[in-house]
Amino acid sequence: MKVNFITPSFRLVSCELMALNVIFAIVTASLVIQVVVLFLLVYGYLLKRKLKFRQHGLTMAVAVFVHLTAVFTIMIPSFVRAVIPEYIVTRPFELASLVSLVHITFGTLAVSLGIWRVASWRFRKNFAGCFNKKKFMRTTMIIWLFALGFGITLYTIFNWAILMG
Numbered sequence: 001m002k003v004n005f006i007t008p009s010f011r012l013v014s015c016e017l018m019a020l021n022v023i024f025a026i027v028t029a030s031l032v033i034q035v036v037v038l039f040l041l042v043y044g045y046l047l048k049r050k051l052k053f054r055q056h057g058l059t060m061a062v063a064v065f066v067h068l069t070a071v072f073t074i075m076i077p078s079f080v081r082a083v084i085p086e087y088i089v090t091r092p093f094e095l096a097s098l099v100s101l102v103h104i105t106f107g108t109l110a111v112s113l114g115i116w117r118v119a120s121w122r123f124r125k126n127f128a129g130c131f132n133k134k135k136f137m138r139t140t141m142i143i144w145l146f147a148l149g150f151g152i153t154l155y156t157i158f159n160w161a162i163l164m165g
């Protein structure tokens with residue numbers, strides 16, 4: 001007689017583990033994208049320092065596009081399905097909830113300001129209008145760096161157990 005070792009509870013546990021792996025892969029993809037955006041911001045800033053203003057504008061536009069893609073494909077779905085119901089609603093004063101709220105606020109502000117700046121420029125040859133927006137761009141960059149910092153902190157909080165083995 002053939003004995004079936006795969007019990008329903010074993011199947012349930014392996015399904016849960018598979019789901020956890022999928023979630024880990026998704027949030028790790030989000031982390032990788034945030035690190036890429038961070039590199040683009042630093043690279044864009046260095047281009048400005050070398051007075052390559054057009055390349056600076058183009059690099060910042062790519063950073064906005066890459067960040068927006070991550071926001072719509074990964075961050076919003078994961079916030080709506082997991083973070084809001086499991087943390088913000090049920091445990092609002094826990095570190096993960098607070099960090100996620102700060103991350104959402106800074107992230108939304110940074111991306112909105114980035115879109116605004118790129119849209120005002122509209123890839124025109126003439127970027128003279130950008131020169132008097134120095135303070136605006138500096139503020140956008142600082143807010144953006146905070147958003148990325150809190151995003152990376154959030155990833156570490158959510159995956160602490162996995163990262164620590």
Ligand code: HEM
Nearest residue numbers: 048053057060114117118121127130131134137138140141
């Ligand atoms: C989208 C997000 C953007 C961010 C985060 C950003 C960030 C910055 C930062 C941090 C500076 C240095 C400010 C300072 O020296 O204190 C700067 C300067 C500058 N940026 Fe951007 N920038 C962005 C988009 C653009 C765009 C689309 C253009 C258009 C070509 C542009 C053109 C310039 C110019 C011309 C300067 C020199 C300003 C001056 O020295 O008076 N930037 N940017």
